[in-house]
Amino acid sequence: LENSGLIEARPQSGYYVLARGPVVPTSRAVEPSTPQPVTLDGVTRRIMRDARDPHLVPLGPAVPDPELLPLENLRRRMSSIARRNPERAMRYEDPVGLRELRAEIARRLITAGCAVTPDEVVVTNGCNEALALTLQCLTQPGDLVAVESPMYYGFLASLETFGLRTIEIPTLPESGMCLEALELALSTHPVKAVIGILNFNNPMGSRMPEERKRRLVELCAQRGVALVEDNLYGDISFEKRIPEVAKAFDRDGNVILCGSFSKTLAPGLRVGWCVPGRLLERVQSRKMATNISSATLPQMVLAEFLAEGGYDHHLRRASREYRQRTDWLRALVLDAFPSGTRVSRPLGGFVLWVEMPPGTDALDVYDKAAQCGFSIAPGCAFSSSNKFSNCIRLNAAYATPKVEPMIRKLGMMIKDVRI
Amino acid sequence: LENSGLIEARPQSGYYVLARGPVVPTSRAVEPSTPQPVTLDGVTRRIMRDARDPHLVPLGPAVPDPELLPLENLRRRMSSIARRNPERAMRYEDPVGLRELRAEIARRLITAGCAVTPDEVVVTNGCNEALALTLQCLTQPGDLVAVESPMYYGFLASLETFGLRTIEIPTLPESGMCLEALELALSTHPVKAVIGILNFNNPMGSRMPEERKRRLVELCAQRGVALVEDNLYGDISFEKRIPEVAKAFDRDGNVILCGSFSKTLAPGLRVGWCVPGRLLERVQSRKMATNISSATLPQMVLAEFLAEGGYDHHLRRASREYRQRTDWLRALVLDAFPSGTRVSRPLGGFVLWVEMPPGTDALDVYDKAAQCGFSIAPGCAFSSSNKFSNCIRLNAAYATPKVEPMIRKLGMMIKDVRI
Numbered sequence: 129l130e131n132s133g134l135i136e137a138r139p140q141s142g143y144y145v146l147a148r149g150p151v152v153p154t155s156r157a158v159e160p161s162t163p164q165p166v167t168l169d170g171v172t173r174r175i176m177r178d179a180r181d182p183h184l185v186p187l188g189p190a191v192p193d194p195e196l197l198p199l200e201n202l203r204r205r206m207s208s209i210a211r212r213n214p215e216r217a218m219r220y221e222d223p224v225g226l227r228e229l230r231a232e233i234a235r236r237l238i239t240a241g242c243a244v245t246p247d248e249v250v251v252t253n254g255c256n257e258a259l260a261l262t263l264q265c266l267t268q269p270g271d272l273v274a275v276e277s278p279m280y281y282g283f284l285a286s287l288e289t290f291g292l293r294t295i296e297i298p299t300l301p302e303s304g305m306c307l308e309a310l311e312l313a314l315s316t317h318p319v320k321a322v323i324g325i326l327n328f329n330n331p332m333g334s335r336m337p338e339e340r341k342r343r344l345v346e347l348c349a350q351r352g353v354a355l356v357e358d359n360l361y362g363d364i365s366f367e368k369r370i371p372e373v374a375k376a377f378d379r380d381g382n383v384i385l386c387g388s389f390s391k392t393l394a395p396g397l398r399v400g401w402c403v404p405g406r407l408l409e410r411v412q413s414r415k416m417a418t419n420i421s422s423a424t425l426p427q428m429v430l431a432e433f434l435a436e437g438g439y440d441h442h443l444r445r446a447s448r449e450y451r452q453r454t455d456w457l458r459a460l461v462l463d464a465f466p467s468g469t470r471v472s473r474p475l476g477g478f479v480l481w482v483e484m485p486p487g488t489d490a491l492d493v494y495d496k497a498a499q500c501g502f503s504i505a506p507g508c509a510f511s512s513s514n515k516f517s518n519c520i521r522l523n524a525a526y527a528t529p530k531v532e533p534m535i536r537k538l539g540m541m542i543k544d545v546r547i
Numbered sequence: 548l549e550n551s552g553l554i555e556a557r558p559q560s561g562y563y564v565l566a567r568g569p570v571v572p573t574s575r576a577v578e579p580s581t582p583q584p585v586t587l588d589g590v591t592r593r594i595m596r597d598a599r600d601p602h603l604v605p606l607g608p609a610v611p612d613p614e615l616l617p618l619e620n621l622r623r624r625m626s627s628i629a630r631r632n633p634e635r636a637m638r639y640e641d642p643v644g645l646r647e648l649r650a651e652i653a654r655r656l657i658t659a660g661c662a663v664t665p666d667e668v669v670v671t672n673g674c675n676e677a678l679a680l681t682l683q684c685l686t687q688p689g690d691l692v693a694v695e696s697p698m699y700y701g702f703l704a705s706l707e708t709f710g711l712r713t714i715e716i717p718t719l720p721e722s723g724m725c726l727e728a729l730e731l732a733l734s735t736h737p738v739k740a741v742i743g744i745l746n747f748n749n750p751m752g753s754r755m756p757e758e759r760k761r762r763l764v765e766l767c768a769q770r771g772v773a774l775v776e777d778n779l780y781g782d783i784s785f786e787k788r789i790p791e792v793a794k795a796f797d798r799d800g801n802v803i804l805c806g807s808f809s810k811t812l813a814p815g816l817r818v819g820w821c822v823p824g825r826l827l828e829r830v831q832s833r834k835m836a837t838n839i840s841s842a843t844l845p846q847m848v849l850a851e852f853l854a855e856g857g858y859d860h861h862l863r864r865a866s867r868e869y870r871q872r873t874d875w876l877r878a879l880v881l882d883a884f885p886s887g888t889r890v891s892r893p894l895g896g897f898v899l900w901v902e903m904p905p906g907t908d909a910l911d912v913y914d915k916a917a918q919c920g921f922s923i924a925p926g927c928a929f930s931s932s933n934k935f936s937n938c939i940r941l942n943a944a945y946a947t948p949k950v951e952p953m954i955r956k957l958g959m960m961i962k963d964v965r966i
Contacts, residue, residue, distance in 0.1 A: 176835070180641055191639070199633045206844070207626035214618045218813035220610070222599060253672060257838035269687065282839070289836035394637035396843035416595070417708035419676035420701070423842045424815035425625070 158306050160313035161296040161513050163272050166288040171491065172281050172509045184498060186523055187534060188505035190280075190330055190479050192391050193525045196446045201438065202394055202429055209428050217425040223416040225251020225401070226427040232434035233387075233401050239369075240362060241376030242385065242403070250402045250411050253422050254395075255360045258386035258402035259323070260286055261418065265410040266321045266354050267292055274313050274322040274353075276305050278481070278510030278519070280330045283323065294512060295319060301472040301481065304329055304336035307343055314351045321354045327371045328361035331481045331510055331521040333454075333474025335371055345377040354407075359387040361477035363443050366451040371476070381405030389430060391477075392443060397426035450478045450525060457527035457535070464539030478525040488518045488542055496541045502534045577725050579732035580715040580932050582691050585707040590910065591700050591928045603917060605942055606953060607924035609699075609749055609898050611810050612944045615865045620857065621813055621848055628847050636844040642835040644670025644820070645846040651853035652806075652820050658788075659781060660795030661804065661822070669821045669830050672841050673814075674779045677805035677821035678742070679705055680837065684829040685740045685773050686711055693732050693741040693772075695724050697900070697929030697938070699749045702742065713931060714738060720891040720900065723748055723755035726762055733770045740773045746790045747780035750900045750929055750940040752873075752893025754790055764796040771801075773826070778806040780896035782862050785870040790895070800824030808849060810896075811862060816845040869897040869944060876946035876954070883958030897944040907937045907961055915960045921953045 179189035210217050224230070230246035237244055252258040267273065269291030275283065277296035287294060295313050298306045305324050313319060324344070326336040336344070348355040357374045365371060375385040384407055388400030399422065404411035415421075433439065458471050461482055468485035484490065490506035497504050507519030598608035629636050643649070649665035656663055671677040686692065688710030694702065696715035706713060714732050717725045724743050732738060743763070745755040755763070767774040776793045784790060794804040803826055807819030818841065823830035834840075852858065877890050880901055887904035903909065909925035916923050926938030 180639065194634050194638065197637065199637050202637065203629045203633045206629050210622040210625050214622045215613050216815075218616065218618050218621065218815040219613065220599065220809075220814045253838035253841070256836075260837045285832070286836040289832050390639075395639045396635075396637040398838065398840065398842040413704070413708050417675075417705040418679045418837065419672035419817065421817070422672070423817040423845055426842055426844075 158298060158309050160309045161277065163293050163295045163317055164513060165293050166284055166512045168285060168288050171506070172285060175281065175505060175509050176285065178498065178503045183501065185502040185526060185531065185534065187526055187531060188503040188521060188523055190523055191395065191525065196449055197394055198442050199394065202433065205429050205432055206425065209432065210425060217428060219424065221421045221424040221427060223421045224412050225249065225422065226431055228435070229427045229431035232431055241372035244403050248403055248408060250404060250415055251422055251427060252400045252402055252415065253398040253419070254390055255358060255386050255388035255400040256282065256286065258400050259283070259356060259358060261411050261414045262356050262384045262386065262402060262404065262407065263290060263321065265407050265414055271320045272317055274310060274319045276324055276329065278331055278507065278516050280325065281509040284512055296511060296513060299329065299332055299334070301332045301334050303340060304334045307340060307347065311347060314347065314353055319353050321356050322348055323356045323358065325358045325360065326374055327359055328364060328474060328476030330361065330477065331479050333472045333477055333479060333481065335475045338372055341372065341374040342377045345374050345383060349380060349382045355383045357383055357385045359385060360391055362387065363392050364447050364450055364478065365476040366447060367475060375403060378405065392446065393430065397430065398423070399426050399430050453527040454478060454480060454524040457522060457524045460532060460535050461522070464536045466543050478523065480522045480524050482520050482522060484518045484520070484542055486518055488545055490517060490520045492545050493520065493538065493541055497538060500534070500537060504538070577717060577728050579728045580696065582712050582714045582736055583932060584712050585703055585931045587704060587707050590925070591704060594700065594924060594928050595704065597917065597922045602920065604921040604945060604950065604953065606945055606950060607922040607940060607942055609942055610814065610944065615868055616813055617861050618813065621852065624848050624851055625844065628851065629844060636847060638843065640840045640843040640846060642840045643831050644668065644841065645850055647854065648846045648850035651850055655853070660791035663822050667822055667827060669823060669834055670841055670846060671819045671821055671834065672817040672838070673809055674777060674805050674807035674819040675701065675705065677819050678702070678775060678777060680830050680833045681775050681803045681805065681821060681823065681826065682709060682740065684826050684833055690739045691736055693729060693738045695743055695748065697750055697926065697935050699744065700928040703931055715930060715932060718748065718751055718753070720751045720753050722759060723753045726759060726766065730766060733766065733772055738772050740775050741767055742775045742777065744777045744779065745793055746778055747783060747893060747895030749780065749896065750898050752891045752896055752898060752900065754894045757791055760791065760793040761796045764793050764802055768799060768801045774802045776802055776804045778804060779810055781806065782811050783866050783869055783897065784895040785866060786894060794822060797824065811865065812849065816849065817842070818845050818849050872946040873897060873899060873943040876941060876943045879951060879954050880941070883955045885962050897942065899941045899943050901939050901941060903937045903939070903961055905937055908964055909936060909939045911964050912939065912957065912960055916957060919953070919956060923957070
């Protein structure tokens with residue numbers, strides 16, 4: 129049964145009956161792509177613009193459901209801190225970030241297998257800034273960076289802006305980035321950095337098994353290539369525990385770990401962080417050179433929220449809900465889409481990767497969905513080499529019964545598109 | 548009398564009796580420096596660290612007096628918006644910034660002689676980010692940038708981080724950057740950008756006369772070199788009106804105008820802005836690639852504050868106070884410091900540039916001041932070519948009678964140091 133994809137074993141949780149349909153083997157390739165410059169066409173910019181359109185139900189963009197964020201708690205805390213300590217809230221904060229917040233981030237990292245002091249943490253404006261500062265420390269325009277394939281389109285937009293070239297490493301829905309392909313890439317090309325979302329990958333939902341994380345860290349260290357780890361979704365686990373980060377296996381500061389609270393607490397606070405390892409001083413300088421420091425009040429709010437211990441409880445509740453929504457959406461897609469559709473089976477986060485039958489044009493589906501008032505994320509945006517044209521990413525954070533008609537409509541569109 | 552420096556004419560304001568001592572002719576040079584890489588020694592980093600030390604009275608760092616900021620108003624507004632609209636306050640904002648805020652910024656720019664639409668404005672995390680994004684669009688590491696001399700040390704730190712070289716243009720306390728020297732620099736070196744604080748220069752306090760601004764804009768346009776204008780202090784005018792920006796004379800989008808609310812409303816909100824002219828799309832992309840968007844709530848707070856029209860009243864009150872403090876501090880310095888000391892006569896902002904008698908070691912004075920519980924900014928930090936070792940910048944924002952003993956002590960120290 130397990131091999132047929134109808135049930136699955138989850139570590140320490142027994143067997144689960146699955147919706148019909150096997151796990152997606154989206155990519156069977158084990159070879160890296162050839163290096164290429166990143167040049168986005170208008171589609172990705174349109175997707176990023178549509179992601180902010182309040183008139184479109186966000187079934188594509190990876191935005192959390194506001195109802196699963198502790199907004200009222202954060203709001204009250206914000207008012208309270210602004211009242212108790214307006215002078216501090218309105219003045220420049222330390223460029224590397226509020227010390228109390230850095231201490232909370234360091235404490236939380238213990239659970240992910242990582243021991244760092246608050247002085248090794250730099251607070252940033254979201255995870256994206258952590259990655260941007262890191263990449264700018266590691267590369268010059270024209271340099272080559274190894275990325276997962278498919279890869280979050282926001283990264284590709286950053287890489288294009290920074291004038292970087294990519295080499296795409298096939299990424300599997302179960303185990304993540306293909307290490308054999310990466311090894312081949314590192315041995316044949318002057319790669320300056322490897323970027324990966326190893327826990328609950330966006331868009332695949334995969335979690336790289338711990339043993340493979342260790343091998344990845346060793347491989348990068350041996351080759352002298354920095355590993356930039358994006359752990360944005362690491363806290364939203366469908367399993368009993370928070371997974372370890374690759375940084376846990378780092379011995380020489382070669383892994384740069386980036387994260388944020390945008391997916392779990394509030395995107396608009398723009399609070400992320402970076403543990404830059406051997407790049408610490410350079411990332412610190414670059415943060416100050418870029419915008420002196422992050423806004424003060426959001427840092428104070430998060431430091432207090434984390435110190436009071438409500439975050440774990442909140443995460444358990446939100447993760448349970450996202451798991452249910454993800455399972456529900458997966459079953460619905462397999463029911464509503466044409467036969468031959470394959471859907472990833474995430475272990476965390478809240479995105480689903482859907483492979484539609486060959487020949488389906490996801491861009492066409494995207495246009496039609498927008499006309500019907502909702503957005504999806506077409507697969508072509510997740511690569512700079514014209515891959516994944518029959519794939520889409522769906523945002524399971526919004527997967528409540530009220531979106532069922534949209535998903536069913538999507539299924540009908542896809543059937544139409546194929547005729 | 549005017550020539551002797553004992554009285555001065557102020558446009559539309561009659562004559563003012565001055566404290567003894569002439570205006571500082573800090574620089575008599577009219578030639579640009581030779582191009583050189585920016586390499587800060589530990590001193591500048593220490594100054595920047597000390598600027599955030601709550602145990603030191605900030606008589607050097609250019610921080611506004613919290614008592615002259617409308618903190619209570621901002622605080623109430625923050626609570627109110629977070630209560631009325633928590634969902635919007637906590638979600639991602641448009642990468643280019645909240646539309647209502649961009650509209651208010653465009654409206655305000657009319658007063659400074661500049662007509663732009665909200666779509667031509669990009670909101671940033673402070674003025675520093677506006678400058679950083681602009682410089683990153685204009686230059687590659689190793690490129691040459693023309694800067695004022697003396698120049699705000701925070702810029703130098705950014706330029707060092709970005710791997711840029713500078714050519715220093717002598718800047719005069721009355722008229723600002725020497726255009727003849729700039730012309731020579733542009734005709735003999737491959738300069739990629741000119742950066743200037745033209746209104747109420749930091750640290751000189753000078754305001755470049757309108758006719759010179761026009762010539763500067765024309766010169767840069769003729770040479771095809773971008774002019775990056777920092778108008779951070781432009782709203783704090785000691786004269787009747789807000790001065791025009793150089794951008795007002797721009798015909799082809801070659802001037803990139805940057806500003807913020809950090810000096811007039813609250814540094815910790817980290818809200819600045821950029822009117823990037825011909826770089827608009829590139830700055831927009833780079834903003835998104837750097838940190839997706841700025842924090843949402845601070846933008847909502849400022850948009851509302853500006854829309855309600857209290858800003859002009861607040862500015863008049865704060866500017867009047869800063870003018871009094873600047874005049875008072877100037878007179879006190881001339882009284883307390885050794886004879887031969889020269890002090891700038893700012894027309895806006897809140898910093899004073901003090902030239903002590905030749906041979907005085909400002910770094911030594913800086914160390915001694917720190918031991919006494921207050922900070923000053925030594926002149927050597929304002930250049931990357933070992934100039935201004937006998938100069939200091941003072942922060943007049945904190946110049947109330949309670950700091951008189953510190954300034955008198957400073958005078959004694961300087962006399963000691965010279966012995």
